[in-house]
Amino acid sequence: MTDLVLRPIGRVESVLRDRADAPRQGDEGAPDAWLDLDGQYAPALDGLLPGAQVLVLTWLDRADRDTLAVRPRGAADRAVTGVFQTRSPDRPNPIGLHRVTVTAVEGTRVRVAPLEALDGTPVLDLKPVLGGVDDR
Amino acid sequence: MTDLVLRPIGRVESVLRDRADAPRQGDEGAPDAWLDLDGQYAPALDGLLPGAQVLVLTWLDRADRDTLAVRPRGAADRAVTGVFQTRSPDRPNPIGLHRVTVTAVEGTRVRVAPLEALDGTPVLDLKPVLGGVDDR
Structure with missing residues (x-):
């Protein structure tokens, strides 16, 4: 078992x-960014080319991991929602x-757009978008 | 910074x-499964109801973390592809x-379908599907 x-x-x-x-x-x-x-x-990265639709997984290292419920944008006053029902x-x-589009690949530097992650955010994974699974 | x-x-x-x-x-x-x-x-989980479209994130604990390239299904003989271009x-x-549909919620047990993860797989997160982001 992996740790x-x-x-x-x-x-x-x-x-x-x-x-x-x-x-x-x-x-x-969100702006363009480099991975x-x-x-x-x-x-x-072998096979990755500009134009590819990719799912980038990051570690949002400035997040609060003890938050279980939040007040989403646009919610009624004092309405709170479980975080598993939000993208907080x-x-x-x-x-x-x-979900991003690859616009350039230079060695192991990958340009993508749009990306709302902050400068310095750790990158965990890249996965190709699969039409049948991700778009249905 | 979170660890x-x-x-x-x-x-x-x-x-x-x-x-x-x-x-x-x-x-x-893939079959139905419980989370x-x-x-x-x-x-x-507050607010989660049957019928919700949800992204479930899991930790594939029987994976080999040192694999960087694989031979995907249907690929030509000996063709290998970087894992970031596959869903291996x-x-x-x-x-x-x-991506699953919630079919029942019983306390903190959530029934979903379809799910190809194996019995015992650790669950990491649930996120709502956002049409504008996940389907575009």
């Missing part, structure tokens, strides 16, 4: 510096899930 | 017992991403 310790594969390089600047989701005006991956992961970064395992 | 150690929020209860039995993706004949969450996470469970951070 439950994540291995960051790289970091986000972005103009977004703190949570107050960041849009809540990538489709709300700067460690060189050891070059074989894992504050949750027990703050894994960010970002 | 990089995951906190399992519960486990999968499924008739699928090993990798040889499991379909590759949920839309390939048996720890009681402490009840507030995080074998990857540096074996986080499973499963």
